[in-house]
Amino acid sequence: MTGWNLTGKSARPRAATDPLPWERDSSHGPSAQGGAAAVGTPGATEDDERDPHILTVTQAVGLAGATLAELPPITVLGEVSGFRGPYGARGHCYFQIKDEASSLECIIWGGVYKASPYELRNGLKMRFTGKFEVYARTGKMSFQISRFEPVGEGLLRQQVAALAEKLRREGLMDEARKRPIPAFCTRVAVVTSLSGVVIDDVKRTLRRRNPLVELICVGSKVQGEGAEAELIDALGRAARIAPAVDCILLVRGGGSFEDLMTFNDEALARAVAASPVPVVTGIGHEPDTSICDMVSDRRCSTPTAAAESVAPAATELAELLSTRERRLATAMAGAVGTGRTDLARAAERATRAVEQRLAREGLALGALAQRPCLTRPDETVLRRAAELEQSADRLEGALARQQERWRAALDALTARFPAGTALLAAPQQALARAQERLAREGRTITAARDADLARQAAALDALSPLKVLARGYAIAYREDAVATSTAAFAPGDAIAVRFADGTVTGTVDTVAADARR
Structure with missing residues (x-):
């Protein structure tokens, strides 16, 4: 018979002759701890109660817990199932992780879950690190998780979601922060790769819709190592163009989720938000949404849509101007007609008022003449x-x-x-x-x-002191009180001396007491 030696820091096989932990010291045996002898078992004999190999339920659960506690932390890969939580103010979470054949009960304490940047939900494939424990009251084993993180593309998406939440809490995605894009842009800078088809699409779109828009190209990598730093530098160069541009187009073509990860970089997203010139993004295709899209001043589904949004078609502008011209002419004609009518009415009222006033003045003048x-x-x-x-x-x-x-x-x-x-x-x-x-x-x-x-x-x-003062004596004052001794003064104190014909004020430089006294 073999088992596990639980006395050391590491688990090793226990020989059949090795004593169990409570057998090594009789003072800590079952009788001393209120074990099998105290609990008893219905139908058990006195020999059973004295047998050291027969355990109480508490001892059995404690043995299992001690054995599991000796195991080092392990990392388990599995899919989240039956997720429940966070519960109450503490925020504990309970769920299972499973694979094709088995499942495992898991617990995450609230502090661990709140400190993690990731959120759990059913169906996520995650990597969990923790230790096994046994709940003494029910004897149920569970896996207590101390750290967890997603794997594969799920990891990337979780990281992007965590970054998006972080920037959202900082206010970088608030609509109130975003600046308006001019309705009629005359100078536009585009930041993208100069070797792809995206720049040609943007140029073609602007020439077709409004050839009066001046396009300034600022080249940069949009994928691969160092692309984030190049894009940040390109945004800075575009913002420093003189005369200043009306907006910046940050665009690239479609690609896989990994290809678009450049535009999920935190430093690049902060550069887009901090740009002194409004930024319009057109990254990937319709379903793709990056962190840069979220913090930009305007998000468009494609590079072509971004170019169209800053350059209204010339025909549309002409039609808009014609429509507004007609509306303005109609409004002016109405305003002039209304003004003419009002002026005629005012002239009639003025004529009547003048006539009435002249009549009254004539009557008054006639009365005076009589x-x-x-x-x-x-x-x-x-x-x-x-x-x-x-x-x-x-x-x-x-x-x-x-x-x-x-x-x-x-x-x-x-x-x-x-x-x-x-x-x-x-x-x-x-x-x-x-x-x-x-x-x-x-x-x-x-x-x-x-x-x-x-x-x-x-x-x-x-x-009278004045009689004394008249004979050449004087009275010294310190802070409006008569001073009778040199001890009342110290160097730097203010002093006032009263003579018969007035008062002299000054500052004490030195104090010399009479040695005879």
Whole structure:
């Protein structure tokens, strides 16, 4: 009997006499771990429970898991089937991979699936790398995948799809970013191979549709090694053409998916999106769509369609111009007719308005002409003169009467004045005596106060800092406060010195304290 030795890092055949892992240390045997002896089996004998070769279900599943864990990671090629997921917030995925004869249950954890640039769906042929594991609760074996990638053309298509999604998230495919192509292009640069039939098709199309369009050819490889770099350089040269072109045609003929992979290059796609001149692509045939088509300003199905889109046919332009000329003439005729009608109506309204205004002004002028000041100008002057004479007579009579009244009142006051003067003599004498007493008492009261105030003023004058300043002393200030020590200053501080006749401000250069203190 042979088996697998699970104690080492690598799997090797186990001899029949080799002990199982739990047999090497009795302290870690089934009894110590609550194994067969604890679980028991219906109908099992005591000898069965002591037999070390009989396992519990947990031990059997653990043995299988340990054995599979010893296997190194393997890579399996198969087709995706029964894909389910991503599930919930974690995003785990469950599916099978199969070939013609067998299938294998697989698990991809959400973090692994989200980090991968590829998406899974039924029918894809993929290459999966991972390890086997056993789910202890059900004993079910599955293949836990750590990396996956497509194979063959599917790989290329998956890579292109991943790049397209990346550029889409960056906004390079947004319609709002793309620039409009002029409706009437006069100078067009074409970037393609100069040795193929594509350039001849473009030239022939432009000559047929509109020979006035100037075509500038910029040659480049469109397939093979180094084609991407040449196309990027050609796009730059086309954008630097002076005078500037209206647009750039990036075209090539049909081919297989691998032949068109040049136009799925990320650097070339970014160069197309960053071109200062609008880019029109015509790559391959109708079903073919490349990354450059997606990021270009206009995508056409073929090179011929791209040339037609930037050069409307001369006959179409002539017909369009004729149609617009007729529409413009009709519109102008209508506008002129409408304007003429409006002008006639406005003239009628203006005539009526002027006539009505003249009639009103004539009536007003007639009314003014009938006024007496205009018909008999001297009558007003004579009436005013008569009124003035009457007013003068009334004023003269009133003044004479008023003077008589004033004269009578003055005579009456003159007769009363001597008696009033005699009555004022006694009060005047009493007032004079009261004034003398008031002056005498005031001098007596203020004499003591004057002496006290003089003493206090003399003391205050003796203590005044201004008196000290007048003797040649000064007061130093630091920040609006009196400084009493050199310790209040440091070099660089502001200082203000108050003298008797003003203040001097400056900056402290040095501080020297008196050593005696």
